[in-house]
Structure formats: C-alpha cells, structure tokens
Amino acid sequence: MSIRVSEPFPSVSARSSMTCTESGSMIIRPGMGAVCEERLRNSLPDGLRYVLVFDDDSLPDGWDSFMKVNVSSQQEVIFYYALLGDSCQLVVSPRYARQRGRKLEPLYGLNRAALRLQLETCDSDTLAGLLARIPLDLEGAISSSLAVYDDDLPAGHLDPKLVHKKDPRNVLLSLPWIEGRMAYFNLLDSTGEFRFDHDSDHLQGMLVLEAMRQAGIAVTHLTGRLPESGTMALRRYCTDFVSYIEKNAPVIIRAYSSYAHAEGVDDQESYAVCQVFQWGKLCAQARLNAVVFSDIEKYVDKRIRTERVLSRGRRQYLAKLDGIKSQGGEENG
DSSP: OOOOOOOOOTTOSHHHHHHHHHHSOEEEETTTEEEEHHHHGGGOOTTOOEEEEETTSOOOTTOTTSEEEEESSHHHHHHHHHHHGGGEEEEEOHHHHHHHGGGGGGGTTOOHHHHHHHHHTOOHHHHHHHHHTSOOOHHHHHHSSSOOSTTOOOOOBOOGGGGTOSOGGGOOBBSOEEETTEEEEEBOOOOSSOOOSSOOSBOOHHHHHHHHHHHHHHHHHHTTOOOTTOEEEEEEEEEEEOSOOBSSSOOEEEEEEOOOOOTTOOEEEEEEEEEEEETTEEEEEEEEEEEEESSHHHHHHHHHHHHHHHHHHHHHHHHHHHHHHHHHHHHHO
C-alpha cells in the first residue's frame, strides 16, 4: 500500500472536471485530477480497499464492495491519501460533482512530497481520530501471515531488537504485516515479565498496554526506518479502552508512527497511534508521544545532562529539608 502518486497531468483543468460532472461520478486521485468514473472502472488500482466519501455526499451505486471512509474536509482527504496511498480514492457523486466540482480542484495537483508534508502537520490526537474511521482491512489480513480465525496460529515472534527487548519470551508481537505507513501485528498474550495476582476472564489491561507500547516502538523502526541502534524516551501515553478483549481468539494491533529517519538529526519529537482489534472491532486505542534518538549514544548524552539537572534538584530538596528540620529544632529548644 505504498503511496504512488504521479506528477500532475497537464490536461487537468476546470474544463476536464466539468466534462466529468456532466456525465456522472468523479473519481479524484492526487496528480491525476478528476477522472470520469466510466473511464476508470475497468482499470482500478491494484489493492484498492477504501473509498472516501464526503459527509454531505452519498456513495454512488456500484461501490458497495469497498470499505467506506467518511471525510468532512479536503484536508482529511489529503491525510487519508498520505496514510493509505493507492488503497483509497475519493469518489464523488454526480450531484456533488455538479455542485462543487470546481472547489475540489486543489486536490488535483498533489504529489508525493506534498502529501508527506501535509501528513507531518497532523498531531497525534487528530491522527488517532482519522485512524478510528478506517475499518480493519480483513481482506488484506486474510492474505497476510496474521492469525485471523480462532484456530489460526500467529507466525512467530517479532525480533526482540525491534521492541527493545533482550529475551524473545518477553515480546508480545508477532511478525508484522506492513501496508504503507501502517504495521499490523498479532498480540501474543504470553510473557515472563508480568505476574498477575489472579486469573482473568479477559486479557489484562496491563498486558494490552505493554503490547501497544511495543507496537509503537516496532512501527517506528519498521516504517520510520529508525536504526536498530536507535531508542526513544516515552513522554505521553493516553489510552482508551472500548471493549473487553477475550482470550483464546486472535487480536490484531494496527500501528502508525509519524517518525521518519533523517541523517544528521540526533533526536526528534514523534508519536505513534496503536489500535487493538478483535473480530474486526476496535477494542482499544493509544497515543504515544516520545523523543526518538537515532543512536543510543545520543540518548546516553541526553541522560547525562538530565541527571545533572536532577542531581541539582535533589541537593536543593535535601537542603530545604535540612533547613526545615533545623528550624524546628530551634523552636523546640
């Protein structure tokens, strides 16, 4: 599901869009402009899974076999194009095309670089909201190595280095299936790191939290190209639990990272959004913000500086305690 966007066609114009609006639905692709539906129906992109539809529009006949994602603005269309690449396209009904076709022209000339830059402006909360609208791609999951049926077995553990673990038994993620900017994993519910006080009839929350933390790290390596020598410092972890997650049935985690490795950049702010699905239903979602270090040595240098600041704070704290203690002794005397 890589983003494949051509440069704008010189023939794209208001006149070409009006020709489409007179004849029927429009399909809008970045770099190609408005393409009349009848010209494209027999040559849809491989891997097309999703159709984008404006909230105040309706999906034209013949598109029911694709997963529908509602959008409220052109900006959201751009974000979804950047996220989903060739697996999505905007479909506009004849009515909408006649009324607003000209207003959609800013979407025609977008290229790969423009999409990437636009996505970089999206914060973690906004991105989480966008991802929550994307149905789980079950067709793609079935053809992948992921366990999707109750009697399926996950395809082995992820490399411990990709979740910053030493012992493979502490890895809670399967081998990944990667589509575009997102990585998918099965959640493995066995680890030696946790000892729970009692048995539970569902997956424990702490286990799910750790699995999403690991997914945030893994997707940063896999799609953001963070080197194995890199690491990160977690700064924010916000979670929403939507539903219980049952035992003995496959669980799929979908993860996205905003990180993109750049040579010469020692550290940068980044975030990951992780979603947990069971039986195709969203059960939990997390937003994780972190400082990503391209090399462990950069992290060590940062820790040395912060330890100095913390040590100074500790000395000031102890001095204050001593002052309070000595003042109390004088009063008692």
